[in-house]
Structure formats: structure tokens, C-alpha cells
Amino acid sequence: MKELRLALTTIKIRIKDQLHYPGRFFTDIVVFATRCGILLVLYWYVFKLRGGTISGTTFQAVAWSMFFYFTFMTFRLRDISREMMMDVQTGQIETLMNKPISYLSYKAWGRIGTGILPMLTVGALGATALTLTVGAPPLMRSAAFFPTLALVFIGSCSLTIAVYTIVGLLSFWIEDINPVFWMVDKAVMMLGGSYLPIALFPSLMYKIAVFSPFGASQFLTHTAYAKWLYEWPMLIGIQAAWIVLLGTTMLIMYKYARKTVCVNGG
Amino acid sequence: MQKSIEISHLTKKFTFPVKNKKAGWVKNLLSPEKREVVAVSDISFSVGAGERVAFIGPNGAGKSTTIKMLTGILFPTSGTMNVLGYDPTKERKKLAYQIGTVFGQRSQLLPNLPLTDSLEFFGVMYDLTDTQIKKRVAELTELFSLGEFIDQPVRKLSLGQRMRAEVAASLIHKPKLILLDEPTIGLDVVAKKALRDLLLTINKEEKTTIFLTSHDVGDIESLCERTIIVNRGTVIKDLPTADLAKSFAFEKYIDLIPTDKFLSFAELPAGIRYLNREPNKITIAVNTDKTSTKDALKAMLDLYDIEDIDVYNADTETVIRHIYERTASRADHN
Numbered sequence: 001m002k003e004l005r006l007a008l009t010t011i012k013i014r015i016k017d018q019l020h021y022p023g024r025f026f027t028d029i030v031v032f033a034t035r036c037g038i039l040l041v042l043y044w045y046v047f048k049l050r051g052g053t054i055s056g057t058t059f060q061a062v063a064w065s066m067f068f069y070f071t072f073m074t075f076r077l078r079d080i081s082r083e084m085m086m087d088v089q090t091g092q093i094e095t096l097m098n099k100p101i102s103y104l105s106y107k108a109w110g111r112i113g114t115g116i117l118p119m120l121t122v123g124a125l126g127a128t129a130l131t132l133t134v135g136a137p138p139l140m141r142s143a144a145f146f147p148t149l150a151l152v153f154i155g156s157c158s159l160t161i162a163v164y165t166i167v168g169l170l171s172f173w174i175e176d177i178n179p180v181f182w183m184v185d186k187a188v189m190m191l192g193g194s195y196l197p198i199a200l201f202p203s204l205m206y207k208i209a210v211f212s213p214f215g216a217s218q219f220l221t222h223t224a225y226a227k228w229l230y231e232w233p234m235l236i237g238i239q240a241a242w243i244v245l246l247g248t249t250m251l252i253m254y255k256y257a258r259k260t261v262c263v264n265g266g
Numbered sequence: 267m268q269k270s271i272e273i274s275h276l277t278k279k280f281t282f283p284v285k286n287k288k289a290g291w292v293k294n295l296l297s298p299e300k301r302e303v304v305a306v307s308d309i310s311f312s313v314g315a316g317e318r319v320a321f322i323g324p325n326g327a328g329k330s331t332t333i334k335m336l337t338g339i340l341f342p343t344s345g346t347m348n349v350l351g352y353d354p355t356k357e358r359k360k361l362a363y364q365i366g367t368v369f370g371q372r373s374q375l376l377p378n379l380p381l382t383d384s385l386e387f388f389g390v391m392y393d394l395t396d397t398q399i400k401k402r403v404a405e406l407t408e409l410f411s412l413g414e415f416i417d418q419p420v421r422k423l424s425l426g427q428r429m430r431a432e433v434a435a436s437l438i439h440k441p442k443l444i445l446l447d448e449p450t451i452g453l454d455v456v457a458k459k460a461l462r463d464l465l466l467t468i469n470k471e472e473k474t475t476i477f478l479t480s481h482d483v484g485d486i487e488s489l490c491e492r493t494i495i496v497n498r499g500t501v502i503k504d505l506p507t508a509d510l511a512k513s514f515a516f517e518k519y520i521d522l523i524p525t526d527k528f529l530s531f532a533e534l535p536a537g538i539r540y541l542n543r544e545p546n547k548i549t550i551a552v553n554t555d556k557t558s559t560k561d562a563l564k565a566m567l568d569l570y571d572i573e574d575i576d577v578y579n580a581d582t583e584t585v586i587r588h589i590y591e592r593t594a595s596r597a598d599h600n
Contacts, residue, residue, distance in 0.1 A: 002393050005390060006390055006391060009386075009387060009390040013376065013379065013383060013387055016379060016383065017376065017378050017379060020379070021378075091372065092372060093339075094334060094337075094369060094372065095367075095369065095372055095373070095374040097337075097338065097339045097358070098337040098338065098339055098358075098362055098365070098367045099362055099388075099391050100360075100362035100363050100391060100393070101359075101391055258341070259341045261339060261340060261341075262280060263330075263334060263339065263340070
């Protein structure tokens with residue numbers, strides 16, 4: 001009960017903090033609209049040149065898949081890595097380590113609180129724009145769609161937090177995690193379908209996207225394709241397995257990371 | 267007396283990689299040379315419940331490291347600690363409910379939001395009910411005079427206001443022990459006094475044990491009844507603050523004012539040395555291990571035509587400086 005109250009209060013406080021900077025919302029929306037919009041226009045043109053479908057995939061499905069990817073990116077859960085690195089480098093970590101809270105939970109709920117409002121805003125605006133322009137894919141009318149979307153969203157959040165927390169925890173040993181962050185982040189972007197929609201991946205790359213934690217953290221992008229309706233048990237299962245594995249790794253790393261804390265002035 | 271803090275043979279060593287210029291980058295990356303720094307070396311002491319203790323020492327003496335070990339932030343290399351019945355290395359969260367911490371050089375408050383949000387947030391962290399939080403915030407607002415700025419974003423507060431807010435926030439859960447790491451750093455004399463008075467009040471009214479590090483002699487003299495001096499990671503003195511000047515009064519100071527002017531400055535007998543030589547005033551230091559104050563005065567009266575004399579002990583700051591310098595030179599000789 002205490003954990004839930006603390007989580008909700010952390011989210012509330014971070015939302016309040018966000019509202020002090022309304023300019024950030026505007027920036028998030030502009031960045032989202034620009035990046036996602038340019039890619040969608042390009043893919044719309046490519047699909048048009050190829051007669052409307054590529055490898056049996058329609059532009060409508062691709063557009064929704066990319067929309068899910070960019071909306072999820074607006075959540076900015078990945079920023080947990082850099083926040084942790086800053087805590088370690090500046091020594092600010094000591095102000096959290098002496099509170100009766102779990103540092104990892106606090107950081108995770110804090111990120112969720114920071115990103116939730118931009119994500120919901122961008123999500124609502126983008127979904128409306130897509131529904132009006134390309135329409136909703138038929139699979140969205142299936143009874144299983146929204147429950148499984150919610151499930152894979154929770155899984156994607158959990159796995160993203162685990163992946164990027166592990167990267168953040170490395171800062172307890174190597175301090176500058178930027179090179180590792182860059183590699184992991186690019187792997188997530190590519191295998192998540194940021195540059196090329198996952199439906200157009202070659203077979204081997206698709207397998208890597210499905211079975212690696214980087215791709216699995218972006219399974220939201222799979223929900224736009226028709227095969228989601230029979231693939232979801234396997235994909236959510238893979239995601240769950242990674243969550244357990246990386247979650248355990250994260251906790252073990254944290255146990256050792258705490259012992260390596262070295263704060264300036266002490 | 268019930269103990270708030272008990273530490274025994276506590277040691278903390280830091281190791282860090284050092285680049286070997288003769289070795290290649292592969293060796294430096296995979297198998298770097300390590301350098302070890304002993305920040306705290308085999309220290310033992312205890313602090314009773316309700317005590318006000320200053321933990322002082324020069325920069326790099328190991329004060330902050332010790333405080334951070336006591337709060338469970340840092341892990342000791344060896345030794346044992348017991349803080350309010352808890353082992354900080356194993357029971358960090360349980361201990362956190364009982365202690366408050368203030369780091370003078372770091373803020374724990376939410377910078378963009380009004381102070382009320384930070385106080386309420388900390389209340390939730392310490393699992394207080396909404397009613398308890400409201401009541402405690404009202405108490406602290408009155409005690410610390412937070413009312414005039416409680417609705418302002420923390421980043422817009424003056425340093426003095428922020429430090430009052432930091433201390434208030436650390437007391438939200440009525441801790442039994444408060445650990446303060448240089449709480450008055452950067453404050454003006456008025457803000458320092460206000461903060462010291464507040465700490466004395468909470469010690470008196472809420473029986474909170476105070477354990478603080480500071481470079482400010484005023485903090486030590488006006489706030490703490492006991493002083494523990496550390497240098498190079500070891501405890502070199504642990505005594506009542508009132509005895510600090512007495513214990514180290516191996517020197518007496520004498521100001522001499524001439525009838526007319528001091529025209530020349532004679533050689534002084536053993537145990538006496540000039541600190542200041544001016545035509546209008548001489549200040550000498552008398553080493554009482556070598557000569558008595560009486561003999562020193564006699565010698566000066568024989569040497570000079572003097573109108574006024576002022577004999578005094580070293581102030582606390584001078585005593586502390588002597589102690590630091592003594593231990594530093596001893597360590598260098600060793």
C-alpha cells in the first residue's frame with residue numbers, strides 16, 4: 001500500500017513539475033510530428049509506387065506501427081539511464097539513498113510521471129490524425145486487440161525500464177555510460193522499427209527483433225499487423241521472459257552497485 | 267545513557283584506477299593499476315541519545331565519509347556500526363525512518379515546485395498519513411518561519427531560506443537523530459545564527475540527537491556540547507567543547523601596548539616568540555610548557571616600557587588550527 005501511494009505521489013509530483021514547463025509539451029509534439037510525419041510521408045510514397053502493398057503489408061498497418069513506436073518513444077523511459085548517470089556523477093544520489101525508498105522504483109515511477117502526459121497528448125492527437133487520414137486497421141475491431149495492446153504496453157514499459165536501468169546502473173562502475181547507451185539505444189530503435197517497419201524486415205533480422213530484448217521492448221509496433229491476433233501469446237511470453245531475466249539481472253546489479261557508491265566529499 | 271551511534275574500528279578505503287603512462291592503452295583498459303586511499307582508518311566512538319556532537323576536521327579528514335557510512339549511503343571496508351539499533355549496511359530503509367540528513371552542499375528539495383510539495387512528498391516517503399503530514403508541516407512552518415516563502419518554488423529561495431527548508435524537510439518524520447554535513451556553509455551570520463537556534467530548539471523540544479560536521483567554529487561553540495576531531499581518517503581528540511581551549515592551551519597570548527612607541531625589538535627568551543611586531547603593539551605567544559606566563563611577563567617588562575597588557579587564551583579556531591597542524595606535521599614526520 002505504501003509503495004502504491006509513493007508511486008502515485010511520485011507520478012503526481014513529476015506531472016506537476018512538467019506543467020511548470022508547458023514549452024516541453026509543444027517541443028515533444030513538434031518533434032513527434034516532424035520525425036513520424038516525414039517517415040510516414042516517405043513510406044506513403046514508397047507504398048504508392050509499389051501499388052499500395054509491399055510483401056502483403058499495407059501502408060495503413062505500417063503507419064499505425066510507426067505511430068505506436070514514436071508515441072512510445074515520447075514516453076522517454078530510456079532517459080532513466082542518463083538520469084541515473086547524472087545522479088552518480090553529481091553525487092545527488094546520496095539525497096535519495098538515505099530515504100526509506102527503493103532508488104530503482106523511485107527512478108522508474110519518476111520517469112513514468114515525467115513522460116506520461118506528453119505521451120498521452122501525442123498519442124491522442126496522433127491516433128485522431130491517423131484515424132482521419134488512413135483509417136483504423138480491421139484488427140482493431142477484434143475483441144482481443146485492446147486488452148492485448150494494454151498488456152504489451154505494460155510489458156514494453158517494464159522491459160524498457162529494465163534494459164535502460166541496467167545501462168544506467170553501469171554508471172556506478174564506469175561513470176560515463178554514453179557509449180553503451182548509444183549502442184543499446186540504436187539497437188532498440190532499429191529492432192523496434194524506427195527506421196524500417198518490422199513487417200519489412202528480412203527474415204533473420206525479424207527473428208533478432210523478436211527474440212532480442214531490444215526488439216522485445218518495442219513489441220507495441222507489432223500490434224498494428226494482422227498476424228498480431230495469433231502471434232500475441234508468443235510475443236507477450238517472450239517479453240515476459242525477458243522482463244524476468246533482465247529484472248533479476250537489474251536487481252542483482254543494483255545490490256552490487258550500492259556497494260560501489262563513491263560520493264564526492266566522502 | 268542510551269546510545270544513538272556506536273561505531274567500532276570503522277575503516278573505509280577507496281580504490282580507483284590510475285593511468286600508467288608506461289603501459290599501453292589495452293593494459294590500462296583491461297588491467298589498470300589501482301590506487302588506494304584510506305578515507306577513514308579504524309575509528310571508534312559512540313554518541314548518546316540527545317547529545318549534540320560536532321565532528322570536525324580539515325578537508326579530506328574523513329568527516330563526510332563517516333556521515334555517509336552512518337546513513338547507509340557508503341559501505342565500510344571493515345568495522346561495525348550501530349545507529350539507533352540498526353546496522354546501516356543491512357537495514358538502510360528501517361534506519362532511514364529514524365534519521366534525518368542535511369547535506370549543506372546538496373539539495374534534497376524539488377527545485378521547480380513550491381516547498382509545500384517537497385514537504386508533502388517527504389511525508390509520503392516516510393509513510394505519514396495525510397493528517398499527520400498536514401499537522402507536521404504546520405508545526406515546522408511555525409518553528410522554522412517557513413510561512414513567508416512556503417508557496418514559492420524552491421529554486422527561487424535565498425540560501426538561508428533554502429537551508430531552513432532543508433532542515434525542516436529532514437525533520438518531517440520527527441527523526442531521533444539528525445546528521446548534518448556542513449549545514450551552515452555559505453550562510454551569512456544572521457542566517458547561521460537562526461539555523462543554530464533552530465537546531466538547539468529541536469534538540470531541546472524533540473530530544474533529537476545532533477551530529478554535525480562543520481568548518482565553522484561558531485557552529486561548534488554555540489551548538490555542540492562535545493567535539494570529536496578527526497584528521498587523516500583517525501579520531502585525534504574527543505572531548506567536551508568547553509574543554510577544547512583548555513586542553514590545548516599550551517600557548518598564552520599577550521598583547522603589549524607601549525608607553526610611547528616600540529623602536530626596536532629585542533631577542534626573546536626561550537618559550538616566547540613574537541606573533542606581531544609593530545611600533546604601537548606587540549603580540550607574543552608564550553609556550554607554557556617551556557616558561558610560565560608570569561616569567562614571560564617579567565621578561566617583557568624588563569625589555570620594554572609598557573603601558574597596557576592583555577593576556578588571553580587562544581580562541582577555539584586557533585586551538586583547532588593548532589591541532590590540525592600538529593597532527594599533520596606528526597604524520598609527515600612519520
